[in-house]
Amino acid sequence: MNDLMIKVEDLHKNFGxxxxxxxINLEVSQGEIVSVIGPSGSGKSTLLRCLIHLEKASSGNIxxxxxxxxxxxxxxxxxxxxxxxxxxxxxxxxxxxxxxxxPHKTALENICEAPVAIxxxxxxxxxxxxxxxxxxxxxxxxxxxxxxYLSGGQKQRVAIARALAMEPDVMLFDEPTSALDPExxxxxxxxxxxxxxxxxxxIIVTHEMTFAREVSxxxxxxxxxxxxxxxxxxxxxxxxDHPRIKTFLEKML
Amino acid sequence: MEYIIDSAWYILxxxxxxxxxxxxxxxxxxxxxxxxAMAKTSKLAPLKMLMGFYTSVVRGTPLLLQLFFIYYGLPIxxxxxxxxxxxxxxxxxxxxxxxxxxxxxxxxxxxxEKGQYEASKVLGMNxxxxxxxxxxxxxxxxxxxxxxxxxxxxxxxxxxVVVLGIGEVLRNSKEIVARDFTISPxxxxxxxxxxxxxxxxxxFRKLENRYSVYE
Numbered sequence: 309m310n311d312l313m314i315k316v317e318d319l320h321k322n323f324g325x326x327x328x329x330x331x332i333n334l335e336v337s338q339g340e341i342v343s344v345i346g347p348s349g350s351g352k353s354t355l356l357r358c359l360i361h362l363e364k365a366s367s368g369n370i371x372x373x374x375x376x377x378x379x380x381x382x383x384x385x386x387x388x389x390x391x392x393x394x395x396x397x398x399x400x401x402x403x404x405x406x407x408x409x410x411p412h413k414t415a416l417e418n419i420c421e422a423p424v425a426i427x428x429x430x431x432x433x434x435x436x437x438x439x440x441x442x443x444x445x446x447x448x449x450x451x452x453x454x455x456x457y458l459s460g461g462q463k464q465r466v467a468i469a470r471a472l473a474m475e476p477d478v479m480l481f482d483e484p485t486s487a488l489d490p491e492x493x494x495x496x497x498x499x500x501x502x503x504x505x506x507x508x509x510x511i512i513v514t515h516e517m518t519f520a521r522e523v524s525x526x527x528x529x530x531x532x533x534x535x536x537x538x539x540x541x542x543x544x545x546x547x548x549d550h551p552r553i554k555t556f557l558e559k560m561l
Numbered sequence: 562m563e564y565i566i567d568s569a570w571y572i573l574x575x576x577x578x579x580x581x582x583x584x585x586x587x588x589x590x591x592x593x594x595x596x597x598a599m600a601k602t603s604k605l606a607p608l609k610m611l612m613g614f615y616t617s618v619v620r621g622t623p624l625l626l627q628l629f630f631i632y633y634g635l636p637i638x639x640x641x642x643x644x645x646x647x648x649x650x651x652x653x654x655x656x657x658x659x660x661x662x663x664x665x666x667x668x669x670x671x672x673x674e675k676g677q678y679e680a681s682k683v684l685g686m687n688x689x690x691x692x693x694x695x696x697x698x699x700x701x702x703x704x705x706x707x708x709x710x711x712x713x714x715x716x717x718x719x720x721x722v723v724v725l726g727i728g729e730v731l732r733n734s735k736e737i738v739a740r741d742f743t744i745s746p747x748x749x750x751x752x753x754x755x756x757x758x759x760x761x762x763x764x765f766r767k768l769e770n771r772y773s774v775y776e
Contacts (some may be wrong), residue, residue, distance in 0.1 A: 320696060360683050361682075362679055362682065368667065391687070394682075394685060394687065397683070397685070397687065398685040400683070401683070404679070405583055406676055408674075408676035408677060408679060408680035409700075410677065410680070410695055411699065411775050412698050412699050412702070412775050421683075421684070421694060421695075422684035422685060422686055425684075425686050425690045425694055426686060426687075426690065427687050429655040454775040454776070455775070455776075456775055456776035466587065470684070471683075471684070474684055474685060540663070
């Protein structure tokens with residue numbers, strides 16, 4: 309399949325003795341929206357972090373648009389140079405739970421920083437793009453505000469715009485609304501929904517069940533470092549195969 | 562009155578030396594500290610150890626002793642190698658203050674949250690771009706207060722070079738005290754140090770204000 313954006317095969321990740329990912333297999337096609345749910349500590353975030361190489365896979369394969377950033381041959385991980393990995397990971401954008409905006413840069417500068425830094429855009433082009441993206445997330449009037457003057461929801465929207473400025477093919481969201489006050493969650497989710505309408509490929513780790521059900525093409529349920537079930541939302545929320553998922557959903561809803 | 566003005570004028574002449582020592586120390590010890598801080602936060606174990614040795618020895622021994630060592634001690638180890646007094650003082654101060662700045666900058670760099678590195682990384686920036694565009698600019702804001710402290714201490718430490726017979730503010734005051742049996746030159750010296758340090762405080766306050774536009 310040509311439009312396969314991400315392919316994960318038998319991915320393991322351990323931190324010392326602690327086995328966090330225990331043989332993950334996952335494929336994400338272009339335009340697909342996959343939500344990853346599951347209890348805390350099940351490895352959802354670690355999976356995302358492995359995809360964009362914030363964590364190095366202990367073993368297994370990770371392919372981004374058919375290019376490996378982790379690859380296993382005869383039981384041994386092959387070495388891939390850091391700059392090659394960095395290049396391949398540029399196809400992905402990531403949004404963090406804690407925003408991680410640059411506090412010494414204004415909203416607009418936050419967005420323009422990376423495209424200019426890596427020489428992809430001139431300063432002028434970046435500013436035009438940045439203003440467009442700010443307008444898209446509804447924050448055109450905040451272009452010159454420093455992050456400390458923005459609400460949590462506004463910060464997260466700037467963070468989404470910043471990730472989009474790198475023109476990624478896939479967006480990864482790591483619990484994008486978990487650090488937000490309840491009344492601010494909606495504005496961030498609606499930005500993500502807009503992206504969904506534009507056919508952006510996305511992997512979203514979230515605890516917002518209603519949102520996940522509404523926006524996703526597929527739901528992945530993880531527990532103890534494994535994918536227990538991956539299915540369409542109606543199936544997974546309506547009639548999951550696994551009793552563990554039922555228990556989890558009962559607690560969540 | 563005229564006597565006071567004459568003494569003050571003489572003491573002020575020493576101020577040139579004091580200021581020269583102050584400026585040269587700052588100009589060279591800050592970059593030295595910066596480079597050593599980079600080495601100390603790097604992943605190269607031998608380099609880190611070397612820097613650890615440097616900062617512990619220098620911060621663990623008196624500046625006065627270091628002055629004696631560089632001026633009187635070096636010629637014993639390297640016969641024929643004798644620094645001129647002022648150069649010896651400048652060299653000692655640069656090495657000494659470099660060690661303190663190393664630790665201040667190291668602390669500043671390490672106080673930046675991991676998330677800043679991660680955000681830079683997922684945006685495709687490499688180590689150099691991350692450090693120069695994201696980490697260092699934020700470090701400056703955090704190290705300003707301790708750097709101001711060091712600068713103020715440095716103004717006062719310049720008085721130590723009196724032991725090498727260098728004619729700075731304190732030595733010139735002492736000369737008049739010894740000649741005329743009066744204490745007023747010391748008061749003049751104190752006022753000069755106070756003025757110097759107060760200007761520094763004002764300068765750093767301005768700098769800190771400039772960086773206070775963000776949290």
